Amino acid sequence: MISESRLADTNGPFEPRGVIPACLLPFTESLNIDEAAYRKHLRDLAAIDGISAITINGHAAEVHALTFDEQRRLLDITKDELGGSMPIVAGVAASGSLEAARLAAMATSGGADCLLVFPPESMTLGGQRRPEMAIEHFRRIVDATDLPIILFQYSMGSGLGYPLDTLLRLCECFRQIRAIKDWCNDPPLHERQIRELHALNRPVNVLSTHSAWLLGSLAMGCDGLLSGAGSVVADLQVKLWRAVQSGDLAAAQAVNDRLYPTVQAFYHEPLLDMHNRMKEALVLLGRLEAAFVRPPLIKLSDSEITEIRELLTEAKLRH
DSSP states (O other), X not given: OOXXXXXXXXXXXXXXXXXXXXXXXXXXXXXXBOHHHHHHHHHHHHTSTTBOOEEESSGGGTGGGOOHHHHXXXXXXXXXXXXXXXXXXXEEOOXXXXXHHHHHHHHHHTTOSEEEEOOOGGGTTTGGGOHHHHHHHHHHHHTTXXXXXXXXXXXXXXXXXXXXXXXXXXXXXXXXXXXXXXXXXXHHHHHHHHHHHHTSSSOOEEEEOOGGGHHHHHHTTOSEEEETTHHHHHHHHHHHHHHHHTTOHHHHHHHHHHHHHHHHHXXXXXXXXXXXXXXXXXXXXXXXXXXXXXXXXXXXXXXXHHHHHHHHHHTTSOO
């Protein structure tokens, strides 16, 4: 069977759909990038049958704590390790539009296949009331790249989510926006966004990142998923995606039953530790030697790690 990533290669520009894990970023004890561990992590993900691409320099990779040069280095390593075998989605996370454009240009020249554009944190204090700011942000980015773009849609309560009218306007203005990564965390709004984006003259894909209720989200008609949890359970995500696509509810529910304990392990308050927990999970599964994180994140307590171990066992991921 030809993989979805191979199909994308033969049909021109990458079309963001299917299962796209967002990789974690291992650090050494001195908090430098652990390049050897990162390469192994990439190989582990790329070996999973059925994934469509790999996302780097995103939330899961602690992009908030990475310099421009580190992000460029990680793209170079990823290109070298994957050797063109898998499309690469590069995160563009910046509070200012000029820096976002610089990141987009770097990712383009560095060989990324697609961009994941985060909302600028500078818009938290009322940016939802100024759609022209969102348009200017994306204009600066598309002037710097010809790559397809995944727009990262946050929740409305965060202050960073784009109101539906603004979201639709962005997708209509900028043809490079080929998908959204939907984290609205509002099931009725999620369904409405799927329906309205699919109904555009040039339909836009919806990739779910609602890992806490993934089966319900995918069943609403998503075109795939993009999630940091894929750094740990991408194989189960592929099985769930395929079951939903084939209309096999029983199979989908069976996979969801295995995913449910991982939801309890990763997605509880405080949510800022979700990827910290995923690193600890990889250590417990023998896929990573250590789970160092950059401040202000700190290592989890022994009791938290024990709970993750028990939940991974419940999910039948470890014995």
